[in-house]
Amino acid sequence: MTDTIKLLKAHRSIRRYTDRPVDPELFNELLRAGQSAATSSFIQATTVIRVSDADIREQFVELSGSQKYIAQAAEFLVFCADLKRNQVRSGQAEEDFSWAEQLITATVDVALFAQNMVVAAESAGLGICYIGGIRNNPDRVSELLSLPKLVYPVFGLCLGYPDQNPGKKPRLPLEPICHQDKYAKTEQFAGEIDQYDEFVRDYYVARSNGKLEFTWSEQMKKQAATQSRPFMLDFLNKKGFINK
Ligand SMILES: Cc1cc2nc3c(=O)[nH]c(=O)nc-3n(C[C@H](O)[C@H](O)[C@H](O)COP(=O)(O)O)c2cc1C
Secondary structure (H helix, E strand, O other): OOHHHHHHHOOOOOOOEOOOOOOHHHHHHHHHHHHOOOOHHHOOOEEEEEOOOHHHHHHHHHHOOOOOHHHHOOEEEEEEEEOHHHHHHHOOOHHHHOOHHHHHHHHHHHHHHHHHHHHHHHHOOOEEEEEHHHHHOHHHHHHHOOOOOOEEEEEEEEEEOEOOOOOOOOOOOOOOOOOOOOOOOHHHHHHHHHHHHHHHHHHHHHHOOOOOOOOHHHHHHHHHHOOOOOOHHHHHHHOOOOOO
16 A cells, blocks of 8 residues: 555544644645646636635634634635636636536536645645535625636635544445446445444444434435525526536
8 A cells, every 4th residue: 555545545524723834835835736636628727715814714614604613724725616717818708608517627626626735735744624614605705705707616625733633434335336337226235335334323423422323324314305505506607607
């Protein structure tokens, strides 16, 4: 196993940080590592907004559902899918960037950039936590950060030195994840997923001193029963995305 594989497999989200700041040169190196990710057709559709202002951080805590580590982390970044830069530089109309395919490519670009940055950060001893909670209120995020049309906030990212050492969250076994030559039905992996459910239950019991006790399948059932951010399509349309 390589050191990089060991590092990737040791990932855990960190939700408590020390006061230690991130050295500015290291921070720039992390951004450069992020930028080095592959990018669909060279579109480079990621914009990172570094939020340092304490008042704006507090507003992000609140609009993300009281996630206090947003204020506590040394750095808080908002990753935006950005087709505005390309629209301006290409001289094309905003409407020319409204295809569903462009939403996909821009969003994939952002995820690859961010994950490269995350791996670089973890290799330097930093901890991270993605914050999808910022999409609870995308209009307010847009307003707070002055995001124009063709720019939408995909997720936030807390970055800082860890002040906790949580256990590693178990992932699904490989059988249902990697199929051979054609798609295999989920029912085929009932045994493996049942067993995994028990691992997840044990993980939560251990992590919460017995207060939480649920399986992965139970979690997915609960998630599927509630409509998640039903305003998102309207928001994206308003921002000039996915109109065709
Ligand atoms: C796009 C994305 C958004 C996420 N949003 C949040 C969030 O708002 N708050 C949070 O505490 N964790 C968030 N997470 C972290 C996940 O809950 C976490 O990665 C998952 O439970 C697996 O745990 P692990 O990262 O410790 O392995 C997010 C992760 C991703 C990839």
